[in-house]
Amino acid sequence: MTDGDTLLSLYDAVLLDLDGTVYHGPRPIPGVAEAIRDARGHGAAVRFVTNNASKAPGDVVETLRSMQIDAEIAEVSTSAQAGAKLAWQQLDEGQTVLVVGAPALIAEVEALGLRAVREYSEDVAAVVQGHWPGTGWKHLAEAALAIRGGARWVACNVDVTLPTERGLLPGNGAMVAALRAATGAEPAVAGKPAAPLLRTASESAGARKPLVVGDRLDTDIAGGVAAGFDSLLVLTGVSTPADLLAAAPEERPTYVAAELSALAAPAKDLLIGPRDGWRVRVDSDALAVAGDGARDGSELLRALCEVAWESGVTTVRAEDEAARAALAGLGFTSAA
Structure with a gap:
């Protein structure tokens, strides 16, 4: 690394978190669209990597484009995709999966040749759980029966909170905690901070040296550490400077910046x-x-x-x- 090297000259792909990094609910974070265009202009591949399993990749693209951010479906990696894939890897074709989550998660499960249902029966082989504002007691009850009956359990992610324009709201991790308390079981996790989602995104970009960018130490940065990738924490979302000082080794970023425009800044200036x-x-x-x-x-x-x-x-x-x-x-x- 030389004094003139920017992050965009050192890394061949940027794996961007969405909530808290690119936007807050329906509002883009100022300067993000320009920073992403600059990354593309420097030849870096861009991947939008989100733990939010409630939206299909096409919906994510539509949201980004409405904010004047260029995006293609192939550039979107969601925890719904990762969760469905993790379940698929453990099952035989055509087996039954009880889905606690949005229609987008059902679509990802069915796209892999599995049968998606909402209610428990003895042939349910796995439960896949992702964020969905429509999740209620009935959905959790059906999942609890399946898990207690021996079904495998996959959580798309375990974010306890979800950043929105109104503030922090309950995330999928809060619902996972309810099932954990009700069953005594522990899910396999597909999304950040587990490595599968980020590694899949990196592979889709053909990246040799990707940079993970996010606003949360416990998911984005910990996921980068787990995957063996360098990471940049931006202070536009959940994690605060005080959180950063107290970060455990597995949650410590390589770089820290106030916002995403730092991708064009000298890398040495952003190092701890x-x-x-x-x-x-x-x-x-x-x-x-x-x-x-x-x-x-x-x-x-x-x-x-x-x-x-x-x-x-x-x-x-x-x-x-x-x-x-x-x-x-x-x-x-x-x-x-």
Whole structure:
């Protein structure tokens, strides 16, 4: 890596999360369309990789195009596809799958030659569960009967929350937790943070060196780590700077940036590590921070991460006005 290398010059594909990374509900995140066009212009393959199993790839494309984001069906990888495939790999052709999820998930199951049903019977060989706003007690009850009856259980993803324009709402993981409590069973997981979804997306792009981009440490970044891919955390969705300081090793990104436009920035500037103008040291039970003038808060965050991850200390304390202002901008409003 040289000083002039950007992320787009180092990686041949970008595997983009959607919710919280590309859009919030019906609203695109500012600057995302331009960043994706820039990625294509640099020759990088683009894949839209979502844990949301409620939409078919064609619906995802329609949504993206309505936001002036170019997309093709072949560029979309959903956890519904990954969940259906994971079940298919464990079953024989024509076997019965009880689907807890949207019509899009039913379509993916049936496309693989399996029989999809909504109600339990003794011939149900597997349960596949994905996010669907229409999921209710009846659907969970049928799935509980099947799982207790010995059916295999596949969860498309286990995101506990779903970011929307209204805030965080219950995700598929919340519904999975209900079935886990009711059955004592544990599902096989297809979507992030498990590796299958990201690896399938990378293979579809013919990528040799893909970059995973997302807003959640526990799914996007952990999925990248599990798949063995470098990753970029963008601070436009769920995970916060405070979350990042406390991240476990399996949830730590390679790069951190405020937003997706950083794909065109020098890669060295986005790496975790010390930064000119910021001094971070461990002082008793806090990270003491000082700066020598107006500095970028994102630069400070990368420096904080290095010391926090090495020391295990995640409380921060400002030692001057520059640090106090930067920490407040990162959401550390209680910094002394």
